[in-house]
Amino acid sequence: MPTVMLRKVTIVAEALLEDRLLRELRALGARGFTIGEVRGEGSRGIRAVDWEGRNVRIETIVGPAVADRILEHVSANYFEDYAVIAWVDDVGVVRGDKYA
């Protein structure tokens, strides 16, 4: 089965940031999201904020240029003040030509 290699960006953040993040991610070129309610626990972010509580886990599958823009944006705008974690990995997507 041929799949298209794309990048999956996952962001875990405080639940209250969801609307703002989705709006910004759309502006950066993301077109679809999967959003799950999760709990976070530990120390995260550049200030090593301790946090524990309601988080959202946002996944979006995008091409490499959009992935880069999203990671830059999250790094520049969230890591100083929020307990946010963001990572990227490569996935093979069915009918992936629609997402790039």
Next chain:
Amino acid sequence: MPTVMLRKVTIVAEALLEDRLLRELRALGARGFTIGEVRGEGSRGIRAVDWEGRNVRIETIVGPAVADRILEHVSANYFEDYAVIAWVDDVGVVRGDKYA
């Protein structure tokens, strides 16, 4: 720690498709599933259906042949009519000999 490289297939689909999908995935050779309730937002699928609402995120860890069969099946049977996304990636599985 030696792990076995296997394929993790993730399918995000409307919640009402869950029972049917699990039945079909089992028939194609999948033996275990992790299912989470998520929300979807955006445009997806070959018709770029706009959707927003209750979705399930189904993960199954399988060998490469079963992964291929699942991706073919989902592509052939769901992409025309449903807002479905499916992707695959390689994971190292503890005691993975049981899953292949």
Next chain:
Amino acid sequence: MPTVMLRKVTIVAEALLEDRLLRELRALGARGFTIGEVRGEGSRGIRAVDWEGRNVRIETIVGPAVADRILEHVSANYFEDYAVIAWVDDVGVVRGDKYA
């Protein structure tokens, strides 16, 4: 956007194991967790226990040495008696120097 390659360990286990697992994972060097409520279905673990029910999906991003310790620990202490699955993959983490 430069990211740091780290290992993401995901463990899916019966919900009642959560507190014990998190305590042990912390002792092994993990510092942050994302925890989602999921359902499990199928046969898993070395005894191929059939299970169905409330599970937790625990993700932690760590360096390779901590990942190895976690996988060894889970393999040695859970696979005989519990329906547990654990896998690892490589992810590129924003500001990942904090997690290694």
